[in-house]
Amino acid sequence: MPLRTARKRRVQTDYDRTALFYEKRYLSIQWEKYSIMMENHLKGCILDLGCGTGLLSEYLHSRIVGIDISFKMLDQARTRERVVQGDMDFLPFRNEVFDAVVSFTSLQNLSDVNPALKEVRRVLKSGSPFIVTLLNKGSSVEKEIEKYFTIISIRQCGEDIGFICW
Numbered sequence: 001m002p003l004r005t006a007r008k009r010r011v012q013t014d015y016d017r018t019a020l021f022y023e024k025r026y027l028s029i030q031w032e033k034y035s036i037m038m039e040n041h042l043k044g045c046i047l048d049l050g051c052g053t054g055l056l057s058e059y060l061h062s063r064i065v066g067i068d069i070s071f072k073m074l075d076q077a078r079t080r081e082r083v084v085q086g087d088m089d090f091l092p093f094r095n096e097v098f099d100a101v102v103s104f105t106s107l108q109n110l111s112d113v114n115p116a117l118k119e120v121r122r123v124l125k126s127g128s129p130f131i132v133t134l135l136n137k138g139s140s141v142e143k144e145i146e147k148y149f150t151i152i153s154i155r156q157c158g159e160d161i162g163f164i165c166w
């Protein structure tokens with residue numbers, strides 16, 4: 001699907017450029033975030049939103065489903081998880097198919113988080129967890145998340161702010 005905004009094309013290009021050195025720079029930082037947020041074992045079909053190079057799949061020892069806008073990040077992720085290239089504002093999945101949706105350090109790339117949150121609500125089975133972190137830019141993302149989910153826990157997660165929701 002063609003990208004609808006210049007901002008998204010820029011994000012895609014930026015991450016395509018970052019892909020080769022992403023893990024060297026961020027592996028241990030992201031790993032630390034996973035350990036803060038992923039205390040319970042997730043079961044069933046899991047979607048990783050903005051999966052990047054697939055580090056979360058490696059952490060979980062599980063072949064989850066990853067979606068990302070950057071082809072180059074996905075080139076690395078495809079050995080670890082089942083990947084789909086796409087935009088998280090328009091998820092190419094049926095309603096209520098996932099048992100959990102997880103997203104680390106990705107939503108801050110969006111100019112408006114509402115379309116992606118609405119899509120997560122649509123594809124997530126009712127009563128299932130949504131675990132999300134994003135770079136803490138001091139904006140009121142909490143209010144946006146609360147439009148679609150019940151927040152169970154808010155955690156400082158390195159540079160990110162993390163939410164565990166239902």
Ligand SMILES: C[S@@+](CC[C@H](N)C(=O)[O-])C[C@H]1O[C@@H](n2cnc3c(N)ncnc32)[C@H](O)[C@@H]1O
Pocket residue numbers: 008011012015030049050051052053054055056067068069070073086087088089103104105106109110
């Ligand atoms: C900082 S990386 C985090 C990657 C991964 N979640 C991790 O823990 O290492 C942010 C990722 O979000 C992806 N991304 C940004 N905007 C996106 C969008 N609209 N749809 C899908 N992926 C997006 C980028 O391509 C990038 O791979």
